[in-house]
Amino acid sequence: MQARTMLKIAQKYESLTRFIPVKFLPFIYSKMRQYFMDKFYRQLIANTSSIPLNYSDSRILWGIKFGSGLMNAAGIFKNGEGYDLVAFQGAGGYIGGTSTTNPRSGNIKCGVKLPFISLSKSDIAVNFLGLPNLGDEILSKKLLTTKKVDGCPIGWSVMRSPDYEEAKSLELLVQSLFKYQDNLQIDFIEINESCPNVKTDFSNLDRCLEYIAQNFLVNRSRRLPVIIKLSNDIHLESIPSILDLLFKYRFDGVNLGNTSTNYSAFHNKINNPHEKKLFDYFTTTFGGGVSGTVLKSSSLELCSKAVNYRNKINPDYEFHVIRTGGIDSMADIIASNAAGISLNQWYTGYFKNYANFGNSLYQNL
Template identity: 40%
Template sequence: MVWYQPCDFTPHTANAGSFADMTPVELIARIERRLRMLVVHLPPPVATRVFSAGRAWFMQQLVLEHPAEVTITPVPVRAWGIEFRLPLWNAAGMFKHGLGYDLVAAQGAGGFVAGTTTFLPREGNTLRGVRWPAVPYPRSSAASNWMGLPNPGHAAVAKVLEKVPRRPGCPVGASVSADPGMPWDDAAEGLIQGIGMYADAGVDYIELNESCPNVAGHSSAIDEGLQRRLEKIATTVLAHRDRRLPVVVKISNDVAIDQLPELLRMLISLGFDGIILGNTSTRYTDARTMLHHSEHKLYDYFVNEYGGGLSGSVVADASAQRCRAAVQLISEIAPRHEFHVVRCGGVVSARNVADLMADGVMLHQWYTGYFESFAQFGHNLYQRLSMELEALRRESNRAATLS
């Protein structure tokens, strides 16, 4: 994998800054960022209901935006023969219906991933009258959600992606999962068919999601079920690819570091192309100590009523530790094919990205951090990040020259 010198991918700059320059969604996000501080002080059931409904509505509006193209300072990374103009793009779960490529491409993202999808459409989780429960912890740059993989199915999203006009340096990925609760043979067949649909749709890479804590069948353990699924995909999909289509496996941030050697050897031996570490966390006791005390009441309510997965700053250290360990282990294993680590979890700044790039983790995804950054910088969020990354790169090069 190569970190290239900057080159210009995008033609002109979007407006940013004053309220007068903002699009409606940018203005809503800026206001919501301030209101979020008040939401956590509402009675927890009310806060959960308000934020969950608001976030779902906001996402519907966001994907309909057509911002002007934003000029970024590219920090290109090439992996699997694919060029990513930036080392950062959205995590799966943000664009469940496959819509949003034009949005993030105009913003300057390094890529786009749709899903996660399953073979059959899923409504996701609803409990106590709350659909797709989620809450923020704004003082801690963290959040919880219990969504349960809502999606319209592989076929529907593949049709959307098939029609997406691509931009240079912004590849398209698709995240897939076996259907929770479906008999094993049927679930495996649905997963295989889904990968085939996305391959036919021309996506650039596939994520196999084995990390969601909000559905049955996914966990942080390396169990017999996981190994069986991976072997099935290896023999029926990986061994029969008619083009270079990387398939990477997304594993929970809660996976024990001492399990990584076994896991990585298995993935490499089966022919997978990378690992994403990871997803949300269910280490509730540990996470509570990282949250601002004013958010404990809402946190305790949500965990007790819904459980769900934690994202944002509370998973940053765990994700970074596992990614660094994985890079070192891969170096020791020395696979014969290209195999990369993608970080997902706790990315909130350019410094987060740059620090891990220096340690060999060249690709990154964000979710909670995206929304926080969008609330501050609107559609210029990747422009801001790219400028900071380039400044950090120059600083690093100067330090290396002086030493």
């Protein structure tokens, strides 16, 4: 069965899940996600040319050409799968990861491996995956494609491993950054400073950014932009101080952002009673990060504020604001463009559109 067919069947019969006790559903959804992702990665792309877009939206960031303003978000291709697929689909760029220095198998809780649920009526997903990946030693050497497409640059998302204390994890992260620098297919790096599903202390952002800047940014041997991905939960008021730090250490951009743990804010936005019950069960039993349309306004608001502040300060180098969270339509891209946001990434909306349009999802946006 094709990956897209599987997704459509799952959506068609999803309403039947209301007859299943809610405590069994995370197991079912998580198993189905793993089965689907396996099929999704295995799609063979014979074509060497991309599906043409119906809109012209290419842009140059840091001297790199992005074919459009929309690409996948980190976490879809954790082990560097899928470049040829998204390049064929017509994505504006590709990002693999998030990876960590050591291989990780991800979270298992209450007998559920890589816990995940999807609430399709509310366009929400919640995941408690916990950074499963093959580790930087293997992934940094991976040949991501043999047919790199002009206009579909490659980013890599990396994070300090939660399996080490802070100083060691930073030292190992910097070693990994040099490894990815050696992989000449990679055009830019995104450092994930925001995963809610692992126990990492993100309160010392200043110290960590300073360490990365002093040990990696100033020692880069080629032009390799490095952006920092933060949570969609950060307060609007903290944008100036965060950006001041990023400018001080000369990071090349910010991505706002990652999933949210603001569960109470979303509870009332879920209208379907069954989905509300499942959401409450999952977030109280597993926790996890919330993604999907409920992040649309926060990602736009945070990024708009970041753009305005960047414009006000006018740093003496190129710094870009990237939006992730709740993007699922052309209206979102238009709103981002109007706000001066440089680039957009999607995850939950990507799969919603993939179910509807298959590989023509970018063309049909």
